[in-house]
Amino acid sequence: MRWDTVIGLEIHVQLLTVTKIFSGASTLFGAKPNSQACAVDLAMPGTLPVLNSKAVDHAIMLGLAINAEIPTISVFERKNYFYPDLPKGYQTTQLERPVIGKGKIPIVLEDGTIKEIRIHHAHLEEDAGKSLHSGDFDSDLSGIDLNRAGIPLIEIVTEPDLSSATEAVIFAKKLHSLVTSLGICDGRMAEGSLRFDVNVSVRPNGTNELGTRTETKNLNSFKFMEEAILLEVDRQIDILENGGSVIQETRLYNGETKTGYSMRSKEEANDYRYFPCPDLLPVAINKSYLKKIRKKLPELPDERSTRLVAEYGIGTSEANLLAATKEISEYFETVAITSENSNQAANWTLGELMSRLNTANLPIIESPVSAEELGVLIRRICDNTISGKIAKQVLDAIWKGEGTTDVIIKERGFKQLTDTKALNKIVTSVISDNPKMVSDFINADPQRRKKKLGGLMGQIMKRSKGQADPKRANDLLSHKLHEIINGESN
Amino acid sequence: MKLKREDVTQLGVLAKLAIDENTISDVKSRLENVLELVNQLQTADTVNIEPMAHPQQGFQPLREDQITEENDQKAFQKLSKDVHNDLYLVPKVIE
Numbered sequence: 348m349r350w351d352t353v354i355g356l357e358i359h360v361q362l363l364t365v366t367k368i369f370s371g372a373s374t375l376f377g378a379k380p381n382s383q384a385c386a387v388d389l390a391m392p393g394t395l396p397v398l399n400s401k402a403v404d405h406a407i408m409l410g411l412a413i414n415a416e417i418p419t420i421s422v423f424e425r426k427n428y429f430y431p432d433l434p435k436g437y438q439t440t441q442l443e444r445p446v447i448g449k450g451k452i453p454i455v456l457e458d459g460t461i462k463e464i465r466i467h468h469a470h471l472e473e474d475a476g477k478s479l480h481s482g483d484f485d486s487d488l489s490g491i492d493l494n495r496a497g498i499p500l501i502e503i504v505t506e507p508d509l510s511s512a513t514e515a516v517i518f519a520k521k522l523h524s525l526v527t528s529l530g531i532c533d534g535r536m537a538e539g540s541l542r543f544d545v546n547v548s549v550r551p552n553g554t555n556e557l558g559t560r561t562e563t564k565n566l567n568s569f570k571f572m573e574e575a576i577l578l579e580v581d582r583q584i585d586i587l588e589n590g591g592s593v594i595q596e597t598r599l600y601n602g603e604t605k606t607g608y609s610m611r612s613k614e615e616a617n618d619y620r621y622f623p624c625p626d627l628l629p630v631a632i633n634k635s636y637l638k639k640i641r642k643k644l645p646e647l648p649d650e651r652s653t654r655l656v657a658e659y660g661i662g663t664s665e666a667n668l669l670a671a672t673k674e675i676s677e678y679f680e681t682v683a684i685t686s687e688n689s690n691q692a693a694n695w696t697l698g699e700l701m702s703r704l705n706t707a708n709l710p711i712i713e714s715p716v717s718a719e720e721l722g723v724l725i726r727r728i729c730d731n732t733i734s735g736k737i738a739k740q741v742l743d744a745i746w747k748g749e750g751t752t753d754v755i756i757k758e759r760g761f762k763q764l765t766d767t768k769a770l771n772k773i774v775t776s777v778i779s780d781n782p783k784m785v786s787d788f789i790n791a792d793p794q795r796r797k798k799k800l801g802g803l804m805g806q807i808m809k810r811s812k813g814q815a816d817p818k819r820a821n822d823l824l825s826h827k828l829h830e831i832i833n834g835e836s837n
Numbered sequence: 838m839k840l841k842r843e844d845v846t847q848l849g850v851l852a853k854l855a856i857d858e859n860t861i862s863d864v865k866s867r868l869e870n871v872l873e874l875v876n877q878l879q880t881a882d883t884v885n886i887e888p889m890a891h892p893q894q895g896f897q898p899l900r901e902d903q904i905t906e907e908n909d910q911k912a913f914q915k916l917s918k919d920v921h922n923d924l925y926l927v928p929k930v931i932e
Contacts, residue, residue: 484921
C-alpha cells in the first residue's frame with residue numbers, strides 16, 4: 348500500500364532583543380545560571396509584567412514579511428501547567444487573539460515548482476527556564492536555571508501543507524533565512540534560537556481524511572528534523588500496515604541514538620485552562636504603528652534574489668543560494684564588484700569559499716578570506732595571471748593567512764606561463780616523451796580526438812607545475828599534433 | 838451533569854491533586870454542583886457579545902528594550918531552600 352505524508356510545523360523563534368519580553372532583565376546567551384532572572388522572571392509576589400516594544404515590533408515585521416493579517420488588537424492569555432522551570436505556574440502566551448493571523452510563505456521545491464505553505468497564525472509568548480537533570484548534585488534532584496525564563500518567542504504555526512521531510516526542511520531553511528534577514532532572530536539553532544515541533548500523520552495515498560498525528564518536539568537542527576520525520580513516518584506506516592492504530596501523543600527524538608520515543612499521550616495531556624491574563628491589557632496595533640514598522644523592513648531573501656539576477660546577471664538558482672542570508676549576499680556583491688566578473692564571483696563564493704567555511708564550521712562573516720581578496724583572486728584568473736587550478740592553491744594560502752593574492756602569486760612564482768616560446772618547449776617535450784598518447788590521438792576518430800587531448804594536457808600542466816596558460820597550451824598542442832597528422836598523411 | 842468516579846480521578850491527575858478514595862463521592866457531588874452552575878451560565882445568549890479581554894479600558898503600555906534590572910541573584914537565592922552552583926535545586930521532575 349502507498350501512503351501520503353502530512354506535516355505541519357510549529358516553530359519557536361527566539362526574538363533578538365536585549366531584554367526579556369516582560370522584564371528589563373538581560374537575555375544574553377551563556378551567562379552564569381540565574382544571574383539574569385529578575386523578580387518578574389521569578390514570579391515574586393507583587394511583580395507585574397510590562398511588554399517589551401521590540402518584541403512586538405519584531406512580531407509585526409514577521410507578519411508584514413509573510414503578508415499576514417495583522418489584527419488591530421491582540422490579547423495575552425495564561426497557559427497553566429505545573430513544571431519547576433515555570434515559576435509563575437503559567438506561561439504568558441496568546442491563544443484566541445494572536446498578534447499575527449493567516450499568512451503564507453512560498454517555498455521552491457526540488458523540481459523548481461513553487462508551493463505556498465499557509466501560516467495558520469503566529470503568537471508572542473515567553474520562554475520557560477531550563478531544567479538540568481544531572482550535575483554535581485544528588486541524582487534525585489533537578490537543577491533549575493531561570494535565565495531563559497521570559498525570553499521573547501514567537502511561535503509560528505503552519506497548516507498541514509507539507510508533504511515530505513524534504514519539503515519540511517526546505518520550509519525550515521526558508522524560515523531561518525527569513526527571520527535572520529529580518530534581523531528578528533540570530534538563527535543560532537544549536538543555542539535553541541530556532542526550534543521546530545513537527546506534527547506528522549500518514550494516510551492512504553490519494554485519500555483526504557487526515558490520519559492521527561503525533562507531535563515530535565524541540566528539534567534544533569535541519570538534519571534532526573529530517574531524520575525525526577522519516578523515522579516517525581516509517582513508524583506510523585508500520586503500525587497501520589500491521590493492523591494497529593497510531594496514538595495521538597507527544598514524542599521526542601534523540602539525534603545521537605537516532606531514536607524516537609513517547610513523552611506523553613493525549614490522556615495524560617495537560618488541560619491548560621487558558622484565560623486572558625489580567626496583568627496585561629490588550630495590545631493595540633494601529634495603522635501608524637504598521638507604517639512605522641513597514642519602513643524598517645529590510646530587503647527580504649526573495650526580493651534580494653530577484654535583484655541579484657537583475658543587477659548581476661547570475662542564474663536564479665545561484666541567486667537563491669546567495670540571497671539566503673544578508674551576509675552571504677553582501678559578501679558576494681563585494682566579490683562581484685571587485686572582480687568585475689559576477690558569474691565567477693557567484694561560483695567561487697558558493698563553491699570554493701563555502702566548502703572551506705563549511706569544513707571549518709565558520710559563518711561567512713568570520714571568513715579568513717575577505718570578499719575584496721577573493722575579488723582580486725578572481726581578477727587574476729580573468730586576466731590570465733593564474734589558472735583556476737592555481738587559484739585554489741592561492742585561496743588556500745590566503746585562508747591560512749600567508750599573504751594577499753598578488754604577494755602569494757609573486758613569492759611562489761605562480762604567475763601563469765603565457766610566453767609562447769616557453770610553452771612551445773614544454774609542449775614539444777611532452778609530445779616526444781609520450782609517443783603512446785600521441786599515436787592514440789592520431790589514430791582516433793577525428794570526432795573523438797578532443798577527448799584524447801586531455802591526457803597530454805594533463806602532462807603539460809604537470810610539467811609546468813600547473814602554471815601553463817591552459818588555453819594557449821591547448822592551442823599549441825592541437826596545432827602541433829595536427830602538424831604531425833598532416834606530415835604523416837603527406 | 839453527572840460525573841463518573843473515573844472522571845474525578847482523572848481530574849485529580851491533571852490538577853496534580855491526590856484525591857483520597859474516601860472523599861471521591863464528596864468531591865464528585867461538589868463538582869457536579871459547579872457544573873450545574875456552568876450549565877446555567879451557558880444558557881445566557883452571548884452570540885453578539887465580544888469576549889472581554891480585560892475589565893479595564895485602555896491598551897497595554899510598551900517599554901523600551903533596555904536593561905533596567907540588576908543582578909539580584911544572591912538576594913533571591915537566599916530565599917530558596919536548596920541552591921548549588923547557582924542552580925535552584927528541586928525534587929527531580931522529568932517530563
